[in-house]
Amino acid sequence: DAGVIQSPRHEVTEMGQEVTLRCKPISGHNSLFWYRQTMMRGLELLIYFNNNVPIDDSGMPEDRFSAKMPNASFSTLKIQPSEPRDSAVYFCASSPGVHEQYFGPGTRLTVT
Amino acid sequence: QKEVEQNSGPLSVPEGAIASLNCTYSDRVSQSFFWYRQYSGKSPELIMSIYSNGDKEDGRFTAQLNKASQYVSLLIRDSQPSDSATYLCASSGGGADGLTFGKGTHLIIQP
Numbered sequence: 001d002a003g004v005i006q007s008p009r010h011e012v013t014e015m016g017q018e019v020t021l022r023c024k025p026i027s028g029h030n031s032l033f034w035y036r037q038t039m040m041r042g043l044e045l046l047i048y049f050n051n052n053v054p055i056d057d058s059g060m061p062e063d064r065f066s067a068k069m070p071n072a073s074f075s076t077l078k079i080q081p082s083e084p085r086d087s088a089v090y091f092c093a094s095s096p097g098v099h100e101q102y103f104g105p106g107t108r109l110t111v112t
Numbered sequence: 113q114k115e116v117e118q119n120s121g122p123l124s125v126p127e128g129a130i131a132s133l134n135c136t137y138s139d140r141v142s143q144s145f146f147w148y149r150q151y152s153g154k155s156p157e158l159i160m161s162i163y164s165n166g167d168k169e170d171g172r173f174t175a176q177l178n179k180a181s182q183y184v185s186l187l188i189r190d191s192q193p194s195d196s197a198t199y200l201c202a203s204s205g206g207g208a209d210g211l212t213f214g215k216g217t218h219l220i221i222q223p
Contacts, residue, residue, distance in 0.1 A: 048210045099144055099161060100146070100158055104155060105154075106155050
């Protein structure tokens with residue numbers, strides 16, 4: 001069975017540009033999570049969805065960040081406009097409802 | 113604010129010995145606890161979960177939970193060089209909540 005799929009794997013963009021990260025959760029999982037990892041702050045929860053509904057977005061750093069989950073098999077995380085301090089690895093994870101979460105390979109974002 | 117604390121290491125252990133990793137958490141309502149392994153440049157991989165006080169064993173791994181002391185640990189028996197990685201401790205309030213992660217302990221198994 002395929003794991004969590006993320007695209008792109010690497011993204012390099014200039015400050016001020018819009019960035020869209022994509023995630024396909026494991027089939028049958030009804031919870032989806034977006035995390036960001038940096039050396040300074042470690043792994044931080046940004047937002048999560050249950051049954052496609054956003055439950056907690058208190059970790060979203062600013063209004064420049066937005067996330068959607070239009071259906072059970074797809075989610076996006078958008079940054080507009082991007083800034084150099086947004087450079088990080090962004091992970092998507094999914095869960096069958098409770099307890100264990102399974103992570104995708106991540107998107108390494110560099111904003112110059 | 114929920115916090116999970118880990119010693120960043122590096123923790124160096126000889127091959128074949130027991131590696132002991134520790135973690136404390138601040139939020140008393142936390143119900144579920146997890147250990148993830150992360151190799152450099154890779155994503156976190158779930159290796160153990162524990163929900164009740166006591167020990168839970170899975171192969172060479174044993175997780176220990178003490179809710180009264182707000183303490184979680186991971187023991188790795190017969191350590192192998194392939195166990196060298198960063199180990200992340202995480203907690204959640206239970207249900208389908210997001211995880212709060214520690215910053216990880218860097219473990220080095222010396223051949």
